[in-house]
Amino acid sequence: MSGPTAAPDDYDVIVLGAGPAGENAAQYAIAGSDRTAALVEHELVGGECSYWACMPSKALLRPTQVLATARNMPGVADKISAHGVDVPAVFARRDEFTHRRDDDSQVQWARSVGIDVLRGTGALAGPRTVTLTGADGTRILHARHAVVLATGTVPVVPDLPGLRAARPWTSRDATNLTEIPHRVLVVGGGVVACETATWLRQLGVEELTVSVRGDRLLPRVEPFAAQRVADRMTHKGLDVRYGTEIRAVQRPEVDDTGVGRIHGGPATVDLSDGSTLEVDEIVVATGRRPASDGLGLDTVGLPDGHLRVADDLTVDGVDGQWLYAVGDLAGRAALTHMGKYQARVCGDVIAARAEGRSTDGPRFRASADHGQVPQVIFTVPEIAAVGRTAEQARTDGFDVAVLEADIDVAGAALARDDYAGHAALVVDRATDTLIGATFVGQEVAELVHAATIALVGQVPLDLLWHAVPSYPTISEVWLRLLESRRP
Template identity: 55%
Template sequence: MTETESIAYDVVVIGGGPVGENVADRTRAAGLTTALVESELVGGECSYWACMPSKALLRPVIAQADARRLPGLAQTVRGPLDAPAVLARRDDYTSHWHDDGQVAWLEGTGADLYRGQGRLAGPRTVTVTGSDGTVTTLTARHAVAVSTGTRAQLPDLPGLGDVKPWTSREATSGKAAPDRLIVVGGGVVATEMATAWQALGSRVTLLVRGKGLLNRMEPFAGELVAEALTEAGVDIRTGTSVESVSRENGTVVAVTGTGDRIEAEEILFATGRVPHTDDLGLETVGLEPGSWLDVDDSLRVTGTDWLYAVGDVNHRALLTHQGKYQARIAGAAIAARAAGGTLAEEPWGAHAATADHHAVPQVVFTDPEAAAVGLSLAEAEQAGHRVRAVDVEFSSVAGAGLYGDGYKGRARMVVDLEEEILRGVTFVGPGVGELIHSATVAVAGRVPLGRLWHAVPSYPTLSEVWLRLLEAYRDN
């Protein structure tokens, strides 16, 4: 191991995914010298093993499903997807797992890139161990930002080590569809990957420990997605746990809690995420290795005045777009503190990630899509709000019928009866992902229902569901 001299920066960012990139971009824009440390590919999980490859896999699936709902077009798309072509397009969207473009963008910001394993080595100090064993020490005058994200959580099961299971990484980067695929889990990764690989030619068995899918959304979201997955050929088994796994002559055998043996070529565990902080040197600054990092609304780690944790690693909202939002807040807060300025830390202020508490949007790219922002009915009630749920079927919207024959979907808004604002909105149906930002604006902006009456939806579009929701609230 070769030591090098210490190099000083205003800010050091550990983790070069989209969150770390945005912290670096914002601090550089404020005139601060910034170093970014990355041990894998610049662009991170989202660019190579999550958002981009998964949506590239899913887009042809959704487009085909939409086409099959339109007479005149349906007859031309009777055959299966061209799986090699879909996978090739996926490869293009991951830049074939090369990060040259991302590195060029980063260099354009003026930040310095250090490749290697970054670890804290005391307050405001980061060591970077390169692949050749060379250790570089970086010091930060103002802030160190940890943006190392998460990794897949695997259960402690007998035989798992020999099976070499898929995680989200293998599921989004697979080179061919296995004949049979077992998916364990009922959340976003499980439902999206079941959707994609079933359409690409796999026979998918989805094993769900709980009662249904997408349990962090309104119950009808999981119900509608489960119905569609079943129609597509996915074998969904709820209330089912996996007790052991093995690989016998190349075939995975999963044994469930009821003693059933399920065989497949591959098995995907989509059973949660854990923070990427176990080898981060947290113990050198009095924090627990492997832990989530607790932060205030400026993303500064509790009990410190120099350490920030931005993105998934703080466990506030495990979503790329929310992490990038946090990065913009953190970058502004770091810059303001470095300049000796006063922070706007009040709710919805420039240095407060208030949306993490009240207006987190998410889209699940299944068929149908499920999109939600803010609180579900159950969450709003648990938070002590006096609320009412207003539901409408998309069949009441002219734009839904035009979108495709047999369009099936539902919308819900959760109304705060005391303030007459929206606490949450959920849409389920084909194409609803493009509706969710209007709901996000309404929730984050605390737009009064009386004002929403004057936000006229264009006819005939899916957005007319807003009028149906407001009418249902008025009339009942």
């Protein structure tokens, strides 16, 4: 196990799961104090985001985005090779960001801020009690103030005939691929499926089919934004099939070749539209479930394994304000930045309670989880959004106005010759404030934080007139949006 040779069995705070949410919860709970904290982790400190999700996926996507910009920039385009990116170099850069799945630097960081790292699997064994099972056996740990659950989620592979036996890729394989299959079936239409399909095509997959059970991609974003992504996929030669599911898979030669390698011979896939595909690999991106198996929730009166978490991040149904949950496991907003946000709130609550301070006030409530969640989807084009879509707002009972404008401003034209984008603001008529915003286009990720601030701050649109966008930037679209509601 990592940590001090004679690590104590009593800590002020014990965190199960050392991903970004767990790390932040532990750090905030003990910062500036003599309190002690332990991170319990059975894989890698840094979690899914650092090694298998956010970091490697964006490292795979960014080089091709830069190449596309260069190809649409006179004075640069003629200097660019007609071929695509240097795939081995892209893989090497990704591996630098993931430290080749070596967590030494993350462990060193934890120790530097006073957090012990305990290797092994942790499970609740009653109030404020954790059983740690590791290479050296089993220990019983006690938490004086808090136990924080931050074990995240795991991918779901549907139990369909032959699918699991075929050893399909999950997101971990797709982000850590070391060889490019020629023919791929991506199963799913959500964020992971769409981002994965984007980089697979850009890195050289020749035949790429996307099987979507519903009638559209990205069902939780504004339809106009999702449609632009779908149109781009079709333009790039992807075969996107809606209302389609796997009926059966046959893969006679299956091989456990390791993460990111093709898992055997070709697979034959029967689809519900009556067609049959032969592919070199299947990527399943149909959702994730809470990693709550074996957490010992029944020992604290939570037999169903489904956590409900209050705004102070305490777990409902457990007395004593000692059990907390953050990140994807909490089921509130399954995004790394939201998990870290919850963890900061959680750590502050734990620290205040440990010191006998009041937890009244907005700092101690995770209010952003309710209709104020920002997200960027790194497809081509990008989608950046915060808050509710127009449909969600109406379903929630708001009377809304929707302000729309193409992103057709000087800053966009200067960014690249083929720039195309669209933006929409969802405005609550009763308060004249934003409750949602969506941007779609090349490199719109940096636009969403301004919308987030306006939404969280409940800034009236008349006041937003005085937030002047700099010229010439893509942010000028804000002026176009506000102008669209002039009488």
